[in-house]
Amino acid sequence: MADRFCWLLAETYYEQIYCELQASGQGADLPSLLDFRRNNDRIQALLLRRPAARAGIKVAVPADLRSPVPDIVVAEKPRKAGNGLDGCKLDHLSLVCEGGRYSIVSNQANSRLTEGVLGASNKIKMAVFRGSMDDQPAKAAYLARAYRQYLEKMMEIGLGGSTFSYAKFAYLLDDVMVRGVDFAHRFETMFGFLKEDKQRIAVNEVQPDSLALQINQCDRFGRQLVACNNGRKNYLFRRQD
Structure with a gap:
């Protein structure tokens, strides 16, 4: 796909x-x-x-x-202590924590999406980064918020199984902004084309048989989402309440 x-x-x-x-x-x-x-x-x-x-x-x-x-320095996701997943374990296609279970997110056919999400009026509306690119804490905080918003929007249009890793997302921010281009506008453009592609191209909804992942390859992005990357593919897990 x-x-x-x-x-x-x-x-x-x-x-x-x-x-x-x-x-x-x-x-x-x-x-x-x-x-x-x-x-x-x-x-x-x-x-x-x-x-x-x-x-x-x-x-x-x-x-x-x-x-x-200029050389690009990728901002690391700000961490409080570890990756926020102490006590969590990967169980086949789920992530099990003391506070709940997170299930892997796969791509979804258009028939399973909320009506209107592929329409022109559905926007990411990502905030513009107005800080200094040399201010690493401010940039990392912005990226954490923007990346979570990106993940949520990709799930909304049925592409939650095909997301960028946080590292690639952070690299793209620098690669765009070092050229004087608005990152939020670039992602809005990308989102518009992804919606158009999604309307005409079928996606593979099949989940993997197994995951070659370790818990230290995962990070929380808010209460509901965990993103994991093994260097080959990004996997997204959503909390099941």
Whole structure:
């Protein structure tokens, strides 16, 4: 399923622009996403510039295509003590804690979604980050809130089984903002295209037979959600009250 959802694979700013061009019908002359990834960001910007101009899509590039992009420092999720999952155990496709059980979230067919969630009026409405990118505590706090909101919206449109890890989400924030682009606006654009894709492409609702996970690969995001990543796939668990 994921190979037909370009936006689920786009992990950088330029990859998002690539997917936007494909969706607009202006990506015919671009290489495959895999080949596109093999280029550095300056070559990627050059590849995108002409088709983006035809599509009326603005592409942020280094000032002269030679000046270096600052190193990206990914903000870690703020922790109070450990990952907040002391005493919890993974039990097949569930996470069992003293306070309750969390079940794995899978993708859902459109027929199982709340009416209207794939419509144009449904927005993420993510807050804009107005702090300094050098203020790591402020950035981490913003990311924790924004990531939870992202997870909730992905579940709402039936893509809870195809989410970014927190690390990829945090990297994308820096990769977008270091180019002077509004992160919240970028994610709103992505969400709009994901809803369009979801209306025309079927998803695989089958849950995995087993999970190669350890509890130290998981983090809480609010009371209801736990996200786990084993380096290959992100798994989302929702509390069952």
